[in-house]
Amino acid sequence: MELKYVTYVRVSTKEQGKSGLGLDAQRRDIKLFLDNYTDKPYQITAEHIEVHSGTDNTRPELSKAICTAKERKAILLIAKLDRLSRKVSFIAGLMDDENLSLQVAQMPNADKFQLHIYAALAEQERDFISKRTIAALKEAKLRGVKLGGLRDKTNERNKAKRVQADHFAARMWRTLEPMQQQGLSLSDIANRFNEIGITTVTGKQFQPQTIKNIIRRCSKS
Structure with missing residues (x-):
């Protein structure tokens, strides 16, 4: 069966x-x-x-x-x-x-x-871990430990990445805008950049979504 x-x-x-x-x-x-x-x-x-x-x-x-x-x-x-x-x-x-x-x-x-x-048993374990985490944070606060430091550093890194991406988009826009005005698709523009060896801010090949992100960033500025 x-x-x-x-x-x-x-x-x-x-x-x-x-x-x-x-x-x-x-x-x-x-x-x-x-x-x-x-x-x-x-x-x-x-x-x-x-x-x-x-x-x-x-x-x-x-x-x-x-x-x-x-x-x-x-x-x-x-x-x-x-x-x-x-x-x-x-x-x-x-x-x-x-x-x-x-x-x-x-x-x-x-x-x-x-x-x-x-x-x-799994639910009991999750409940215990949650209580243990809360207790550890309270103890750290009583010792004067500044909480949220790692999150602050992460936010700073993310902000730096956004600034870098904005600057890159602004540089690319001078070349990208005429192509867009010619009516080229996102895929066509990405292929042209890849053909001449231009890479993204992270050193990768361009994808249609990359082009779309650049256009969105520049339209906000």
């Missing part, structure tokens, strides 16, 4: 969603599970991708994945338990659903009871 799976992968930010950061790793873990721990023929009937925080349980793609798995009598397959939620109460509700079969790739032999225990 062929097994049916519905996969669900999630990242927490738009940046991760756009870059694929985390999604490929989750898909890799899912494939490792299917290749090494599934002894029957199988098919993945659907994949649901979500860009949303795990602390918020009102996630439309997860709801769709659960409904799809139930309708198709498929197993909901995730890479890691915290991709479902970081709240044990939410995970426990899914475990209690008799119409939903759940499999975690990184815990291939765990049953529902073991997953429930793991979720509870």
Whole structure:
């Protein structure tokens, strides 16, 4: 009998969603599970991708994945338990659903009871780490340590990068503007810069998005 799976992968930010950061790793873990721990023929009937925080349980793609798995009598397959939620109460509700079969790739032999225990332990650990961090910050403040120093340095570096990018855009604009007025596309302009060996501020080849960013910076000035 062929097994049916519905996969669900999630990242927490738009940046991760756009870059694929985390999604490929989750898909890799899912494939490792299917290749090494599934002894029957199988098919993945659907994949649901979500860009949303795990602390918020009102996630439309997860709801769709659960409904799809139930309708198709498929197993909901995730890479890691915290991709479902970081709240044990939410995970426990899914475990209690008799119409939903759940499999975690990184815990291939765990049953529902073991997953429930793991979720509870993970939540306790996160709560303890949070309290420990708050306590450490309070102690540092009492000792007179100036908090936020690293963030200030990061902000300074980011500001310097923005200034450098603005100056670079201004220099490039003198060459780019006539090309834009001729009606050349972003790709055409990028290709022309690459052909004559001009590189970006980071020493890379130009892409259409790079040209678009320069135009946006110069239009604001």
